[in-house]
Structures are given as structure tokens and as C-alpha cells.
Amino acid sequence: MNVVEWRIRGTRLPELMKPCVDCSSKLHRPSGKFRMNANGKLLDVWLLVFCAKCGRTSKVAIHERVPVAVLGNERIRRYESNDSASIATALMDQNIARRNNYRLDWEGAWCLEVQPLASCGGHVLVRFEVPVPIRPVKILMRGLALSRGKVVEAVGSGLITMPIDVNAKASSDFEFRIAPALPVVPGTGGRDAGA
Known part of the structure; x- marks a missing residue:
């Protein structure tokens, strides 16, 4: 795997x-x-x-x-x-x-670093080094360079399988699966500044 x-x-x-x-x-x-x-x-x-x-x-x-x-x-x-x-x-x-x-304001205090994905899908482990409360949809948008609509559509059709609701806030590690049928650009990834 x-x-x-x-x-x-x-x-x-x-x-x-x-x-x-x-x-x-x-x-x-x-x-x-x-x-x-x-x-x-x-x-x-x-x-x-x-x-x-x-x-x-x-x-x-x-x-x-x-x-x-x-x-x-x-x-x-x-x-x-x-x-x-x-x-x-x-x-x-x-x-x-x-x-x-008080509550914490994480605006501009985090970034997403991603390893490149193969063009045939696979499993992605998202690790939180800091407890930023963030919606998985935002992580997927940045990591896969897709629009919100495309991410929601891919989750709804089963091309992306999530253990949590894509719109719920997460702040701890989770893993998701990308089906080979989802068109992923090889090499997508790098470092993205959080907002």
C-alpha cells in the first residue's frame, strides 16, 4: 500500500x-x-x-x-x-x-507540507504537529490543488474516502484514501502556507 x-x-x-x-x-x-x-x-x-x-x-x-x-x-x-x-x-x-x-487564532500560523502523490491514487496520512483546528476539505483543496466543489464531489462519489466528515474541524491525525480513478497530477505537493 x-x-x-x-x-x-x-x-x-x-x-x-x-x-x-x-x-x-x-x-x-x-x-x-x-x-x-x-x-x-x-x-x-x-x-x-x-x-x-x-x-x-x-x-x-x-x-x-x-x-x-x-x-x-x-x-x-x-x-x-x-x-x-x-x-x-x-x-x-x-x-x-x-x-x-481565550481562544487561539491560527490565521497565518501554519503550513501544509505534502509528499508528492502517485498518479494511481493511494493512502494519505495527515499528521498534525500543532493542533490547528482545520476542516479536511481545506487540507484536500491545498494538497490536491482542487477546488472545494471538486473535493466535495470526489468525496461524495467515493473517489476520496474519509474517516471523518470533510467539513468537520479536525486537529489530530487521520488517514484518507484516494481512488486510482481520481485524476491526480503526479508531483502535486510541496509546502503551502496556512491561512
Whole structure:
């Protein structure tokens, strides 16, 4: 079985949709910095974000009043050094987003990298390296260089077999099959900037 891999990769950190207290903007950008405050043996950790319009700095609570021993030296060191992986992990944590009342805006923060397809169809494994909520129809349009109508038509006629609804949002790996009868241009693929 011929399986090719398509990858959803992050190109930068997503932005946060959260109302600014100083202006009408709802868009914030991560600053790339944590702020910590110790109160005895308890620690507060925040991720600093700034308003995309007025520049006002706000805090996103990561840990509040947590015993230092619970976090451990290694995690504290990563917070102190503004570790980029820790910033990304905290920003994309759904529990933190819920507690701080924001959602992520992935516009322009991802791209699709595809391996070329054979002209005789095959299986495609879509891997999400970042949890971008995206409709499979959009992935197929970009990866196969087809219009939305052609993708929907191919799925409806069974030329593309999907395990999920083509219009439902996905953010985790899935695989689909392309029938040999679907006209695929050999070599279709490469890197496509997300939007």
C-alpha cells in the first residue's frame, strides 16, 4: 500500500483572541516571556501577552499559588529561561485557555507540507504537529490543488474516502484514501502556507 504523509506544521505561535481592557482589539500576541512571583513556598507563573493594537501587556495565568516542589527545578528553570517549547505548550493548553477565557487564532500560523502523490491514487496520512483546528476539505483543496466543489464531489462519489466528515474541524491525525480513478497530477505537493 502506497502511503504518503502530509504534515500540518506551525510557522509561528498562534495569536490569542481575548478582549483588551484598554482598547477595542480582541487580538493578543505572545511576548515569548514568562513572569514568575514567589510568595513563600508558593509560586505564580504567568505568560505575558500584548495587545496587537495598543501594545498593552496582559498576563495569562499558567500556575497560581502552586507549591514550588510540585513544579520541580527543571520546569522552573524552563520558565525562568523563557523556554520556547514551554511557551508553546502553555499557550496551546486547552485548560489554560478555558481558565483565562481565550481562544487561539491560527490565521497565518501554519503550513501544509505534502509528499508528492502517485498518479494511481493511494493512502494519505495527515499528521498534525500543532493542533490547528482545520476542516479536511481545506487540507484536500491545498494538497490536491482542487477546488472545494471538486473535493466535495470526489468525496461524495467515493473517489476520496474519509474517516471523518470533510467539513468537520479536525486537529489530530487521520488517514484518507484516494481512488486510482481520481485524476491526480503526479508531483502535486510541496509546502503551502496556512491561512
